[in-house]
Amino acid sequence: MSYLEIQDLRVRYGEQTVLDGVSIAVEPGERLCLLGPSGCGKTTTLQVVAGFVVPDAGHVRIGGRNVLGDPPERRNIGVMFQSYALFPHLSVADNVGFGLRMRRRPAEEIRRRVGEALDLVRLGHAGAKQTRMLSGGEQQRVAFARAIVIEPSLLLLDEPFSNLDARLRQEMRSELLGLLQKLRIATIMVTHDQEEAMAIADRVAVMRAGRIEQVGSPAEIYARPSSLFVARFVGESIVLAGKVAALGGDGGDVVDVPGAGRLTGEGIAPLSVGEQVQVLLRPQHLQLRPVEGAPAALPGWNRLTAEIEQVLFLGHRTECYLRLGEHRFIVWQNTPLAPSLQAGARALIEWQAQDTLLLRAER
Amino acid sequence: MPARRWPPAAWFLLAGIPLLLFFVLYGLPVLQLFRLSFDRFDPGQGIIPAFSADFYTKFLGDGYYLSILWRTVRISLGTTLIAAVIAYPVSFYLLASSGWRQTLLLIVLILPLVTSVIVVSYGWLILLGQTGLANRTLIDLGLTTRPLKLMYSETGILVALVQVQLVFMVLSVSTSLRGVDSNLIRAARSLGAGAWRAFWLVVFPLSLPGLRTGALLVFSLSMSAYGIPALIGGPRVKVLSYLIYEQSISLLNWPFAASMAVILLASTTGLLGLAGLWRRLRRRRVPPATPAPMGAAA
Numbered sequence: 294m295s296y297l298e299i300q301d302l303r304v305r306y307g308e309q310t311v312l313d314g315v316s317i318a319v320e321p322g323e324r325l326c327l328l329g330p331s332g333c334g335k336t337t338t339l340q341v342v343a344g345f346v347v348p349d350a351g352h353v354r355i356g357g358r359n360v361l362g363d364p365p366e367r368r369n370i371g372v373m374f375q376s377y378a379l380f381p382h383l384s385v386a387d388n389v390g391f392g393l394r395m396r397r398r399p400a401e402e403i404r405r406r407v408g409e410a411l412d413l414v415r416l417g418h419a420g421a422k423q424t425r426m427l428s429g430g431e432q433q434r435v436a437f438a439r440a441i442v443i444e445p446s447l448l449l450l451d452e453p454f455s456n457l458d459a460r461l462r463q464e465m466r467s468e469l470l471g472l473l474q475k476l477r478i479a480t481i482m483v484t485h486d487q488e489e490a491m492a493i494a495d496r497v498a499v500m501r502a503g504r505i506e507q508v509g510s511p512a513e514i515y516a517r518p519s520s521l522f523v524a525r526f527v528g529e530s531i532v533l534a535g536k537v538a539a540l541g542g543d544g545g546d547v548v549d550v551p552g553a554g555r556l557t558g559e560g561i562a563p564l565s566v567g568e569q570v571q572v573l574l575r576p577q578h579l580q581l582r583p584v585e586g587a588p589a590a591l592p593g594w595n596r597l598t599a600e601i602e603q604v605l606f607l608g609h610r611t612e613c614y615l616r617l618g619e620h621r622f623i624v625w626q627n628t629p630l631a632p633s634l635q636a637g638a639r640a641l642i643e644w645q646a647q648d649t650l651l652l653r654a655e656r
Numbered sequence: 657m658p659a660r661r662w663p664p665a666a667w668f669l670l671a672g673i674p675l676l677l678f679f680v681l682y683g684l685p686v687l688q689l690f691r692l693s694f695d696r697f698d699p700g701q702g703i704i705p706a707f708s709a710d711f712y713t714k715f716l717g718d719g720y721y722l723s724i725l726w727r728t729v730r731i732s733l734g735t736t737l738i739a740a741v742i743a744y745p746v747s748f749y750l751l752a753s754s755g756w757r758q759t760l761l762l763i764v765l766i767l768p769l770v771t772s773v774i775v776v777s778y779g780w781l782i783l784l785g786q787t788g789l790a791n792r793t794l795i796d797l798g799l800t801t802r803p804l805k806l807m808y809s810e811t812g813i814l815v816a817l818v819q820v821q822l823v824f825m826v827l828s829v830s831t832s833l834r835g836v837d838s839n840l841i842r843a844a845r846s847l848g849a850g851a852w853r854a855f856w857l858v859v860f861p862l863s864l865p866g867l868r869t870g871a872l873l874v875f876s877l878s879m880s881a882y883g884i885p886a887l888i889g890g891p892r893v894k895v896l897s898y899l900i901y902e903q904s905i906s907l908l909n910w911p912f913a914a915s916m917a918v919i920l921l922a923s924t925t926g927l928l929g930l931a932g933l934w935r936r937l938r939r940r941r942v943p944p945a946t947p948a949p950m951g952a953a954a
Contacts, residue, residue, distance in 0.1 A: 345842050365845040372846040378839040382861045391857075395848030443847060 294357060296321040296479055297342075297447060302351035304337055304503075311337045312348065313503035319447075322477040326494035328484060328526065334503040335483045339449050342481065343372050355446055366395070368447075371440030371478070375452040377432050379424040385435050386411070386420035392443035410442040411435075413472065430461050437469070441476060448473075450482040454489055466492050487527045491515070499523045517561055521652055524573050531574040531622055534654065537564050545646045548572055552618040556595045558649030569654035576625040578648035581613060582641045583633045595649060597622075597642045604636055615642065686921075693915035703910055711915035721899070721916075725923065728896040731810060731885070732878035735817040736871050739825040742818070743870065744863075747830035765823040773820075773883030780816045780888055781807060812888045813895070817878050824877070825870035832866025833859070872928060879924045896920050 295318035304312040312334045319325045327335035340346040342353055344365035353361050360368050371392075379388050390407045398406075411417045414434035424432060433453065440448060453469060454462045470493050473480055484490050490497050491511035498508045499522075507519040518524035521532065535550035545559045548570055556572060564570060581601075590596040599617035611630050615622040622642055634640050662670075693711065696704040715721045750761055768776055783789045784806035791803040806812050836859055844854035882897040889895065894902075896916060904913035 343842070343846055345845075364850070365842070366848045366850050368846075369848075370846060372843065374839045374843060376837065376839055378837060378843040380840060380843070380858055382858075391844070391849075392847035395853070439843075439847070 295319060296323075296356060297481075298352065298354040299338070299342065300352040300354075302338065302341055302353070303349045304334075304341065304346060305349055310503055312341070312351075315351070315500075315503070315505055317498055317505060317508065319479050319481060321479055324473055324480045324482065324493055324495045326482045326484060326490035326497045327500055328487060328490040328497050329500035329506075330485055330526070333500040335485075335500050336451060338500075339372075339451055339481060339483050342447070343370055343449055344368050369443065369445055371443060371445030371448045373433075373436045373440045373448070373450045373453055375455055377436040377456070379432055379435055379439075381423075381425060383424070384420065385416065385422050385424055385427070388424060388435055389420075389439045389442055391439065396443065406442055410438040413441075414438045429457050430465055433457065433465060434468075437472065441472075441478065445478065448478045448480040450480065452484055453482065454484070454486070462489075469493065491527070497527075499526060517650070518573070518652075519561060521571055521573070521655055524650070524652070529576050529623065529625075531576065531579075533572040533574075533620055535570055535572055537566050537568045537570055537651075540564065540566060545649070546651060548651060550620075553597055553620055556649060557593075557646040558595075558651045559647060560651040562653060564651060564653070571652045571654050573650040573652055574622075574644065575648065576612075576623040577627075579622065579624040579642050579644045581615075581624050581626060581630065581634055582643060583631050584639050584641055585633070587641055590643070593646050595644055595646060598639055599642055601634060601636050601638050601640055604630070604634070613640075615640065689914045689917055692911055693918050695911040695914075697909045697911045702908070711912045712919070714912070715916060715919060724894050724899060725896055725919070727810065727893075728879060728920075729923065729927070731813055731817065731895065732875050734814050735821060735878040736825075736875045738814065738818045739822050739874050740829070740867060740871060742822060743825040743829045743867075746822070746826050747833050750826065750830050751834055765826055768820045769823055774887065776816060776820060777884055777887035780812060780819075784812050784815070784888075807888065808890045808892050810889070810893055813885050813893065816884045816888050817881060820884065821874045821877055824873040825867075828866040828870035828873065829863060830866070832863040836862045875928065876924050879920065 297319040299315060299317045302312045302315040303310075315334065315338055317325065317338075327338060329335045337346060341348050341351075344360070344363065348361070351361075352359055355368075380391065383391070386407050389410050390403045393403045393406060407420065408417065411420055414437055416431060416434055416438070419427065419431065419435075424435060427435065433456070437453075450469075454465060457465055466489060473493070482490070482493055491514075494511060496508060497511050497514050499506045499514065501522055507514060507523045509517075514523060515527050518527060524530050525532075533550045533553060533556075535548040535553075535556070537546060538549045538555065539547040545557045546564055548556050548558060550556055550572060558572060560570070584598060597617055599615040599620075599622055601613055602616050603614040605612040605614075609627070611626045613622075613624040613626065613630070613634070615624065624642065692703075694707050694709065696706040696708060696710065698704060715725075746761070746765075750758060753761065781788070785791070786803045786807070788806070790806055791800075794800045794804065806815075840858050840862070841854050844858045845851070849857060880897060881895075882901065885893070885895040886898050886901070889898070891898075897920070900913045900916045900920070903909045903916065
């Protein structure tokens with residue numbers, strides 16, 4: 294049995310179904326990320342766990358005990374809000390100490406633990422300050438200290454980085470990861486940003502329309518998405534529609550893509566001949582090569598000829614946009630491009646069959 | 657297109673007109689009243705121009721007058737307190753509701769204010785009289801055997817003043833509450849505060865500016881209220897405004913009425929000033945850094 298078990302949660306607001314049977318488990322010390330677009334139910338799931346929303350059906354167990362009957366104040370769950378929700382009338386130290394005062398800890402202990410928590414987030418000097426005098430990043434750290442100083446049995450983070458500017462966001466991402474790794478508290482984080490999710494989480498649960506679409510490690514989710522929705526959400530992708538021509542050939546299944554020819558790839562789920570599939574490619578798996586003087590295609594590789602429409606040099610990589618009939622391709626190349634590969638030229642796109650994912654077409 | 661800026665002279669004129677009106681229509685009469693309060697009065701001769709504090713010493717040295725001043729203050733404080741206590745649940749309901757419910761509630765709140773005090777008082781006469789609805793209900797419920805004296809009593813004045821002035825308190829408090837992020841309540845709850853403690857430690861302190869505004873309005877309006885105390889309290893339960901009316905209109909003793917008006921003005925502004933001073937002193941005394949035992953304070 295897992296530490297936190299969420300089972301078949303259902304929430305409806307009037308006619309609208311917000312959660313449609315969400316089940317997920319978190320192990321002790323694990324960091325789970327709920328990832329999805331706005332309105333997918335990720336925040337509602339968090340609010341049910343925190344006790345702010347009562348579900349129409351389902352269970353939430355922490356350490357085997359059903360907590361759905363408990364009001365939020367008796368769940369011992371640390372919550373960090375998207376807006377941080379710092380108490381504006383209290384100093385930084387009083388904000389952090391709030392949970393300990395509610396637990397009626399002795400004044401001496403409160404002072405010590407507040408000091409420790411503030412030191413942990415590198416704000417040991419700021420205890421006397423008013424919260425509105427702090428920068429966004431500092432406010433976030435106060436909110437984090439306030440949530441963990443009560444030694445919660447579970448930590449909930451709601452879009453922790455959405456209120457920070459881009460540069461600070463990256464900085465706080467690694468800082469928060471470091472803190473979470475040090476504290477080893479079971480954590481659920483909600484975000485719509487796949488990079489944040491993958492950077493922080495041990496496991497990512499991608500949500501869509503009140504359901505969990507796929508759960509797995511960031512690498513699994515990225516490399517073997519179970520649906521086009523997940524694939525598109527976790528990274529840039531190229532999608533071609535085709536039909537299965539043969540199964541289990543040399544290095545994989547063979548697909549006919551109208552206008553692009555035969556491609557070899559790997560089915561995520563077992564496929565049958567004649568089935569409609571979607572071929573999923575990632576831009577960084579594709580390589581460009583001049584048409585002239587190219588050796589014959591290697592076994593286990595796919596090859597297409599397409600026309601270059603645009604070349605963008607970005608420093609760390611070059612982005613090429615290509616067109617083949619109605620199909621469009623993006624290639625991210627880290628190595629220098631051959632000089633003949635300019636807009637208007639024709640080029641060979643090559644990639645390995647193992648980097649070609651075949652997904653059952655969605656109806 | 658560059659923004660058109662008004663010359664300073666225009667600003668001065670713009671502020672000057674209302675200032676002038678205020679001075680002519682309000683400042684001058686008050687100054688005249690102040691001057692009048694030092695005149696003497698003889699029932700046969702009328703007002704005798706003088707510079708004496710006779711009426712002030714008469715008022716402040718007489719237990720009867722002082723008891724009426726104290727009653728006025730007591731009723732005003734009571735009205736403010738009761739209005740504040742009622743205003744919180746009403747404000748929460750007002751903020752939670754929308755559409756026609758919200759409109760209806762606002763109309764219900766404003767209606768007594770725009771209704772003539774005579775109509776309001778007559779309504780309370782029907783409800784609070786010896787055989788009125790309130791007493792009949794209390795007797796039927798067995799809560800009392802003899803009818804309570806609600807009309808011509810301080811209780812009656814209090815009830816009617818609260819009814820009329822509740823709207824000021826509700827509008828100020830709800831404006832303040834609207835600005836309180838509901839996530840603050842959730843944060844307090846998640847940190848271990850029950851609903852009640854979350855209210856006292858987070859919502860209430862953040863609503864204090866609105867409560868202060870509401871209290872200022874309700875207290876000063878109650879101190880100077882005339883119609884309701886006169887009609888519901890009558891001559892048996894006099895308040896200061898009633899005494900002023902009596903002296904000026906019935907007895908034509910304008911100097912005494914003027915000195916009582918000055919005393920009313922001074923005690924109203926004085927009490928409000930004291931409240932403000934106390935708040936400032938208290939704020940200075942509490943050092944913001946120490947984690948005060950807030951749980952105990954609640």
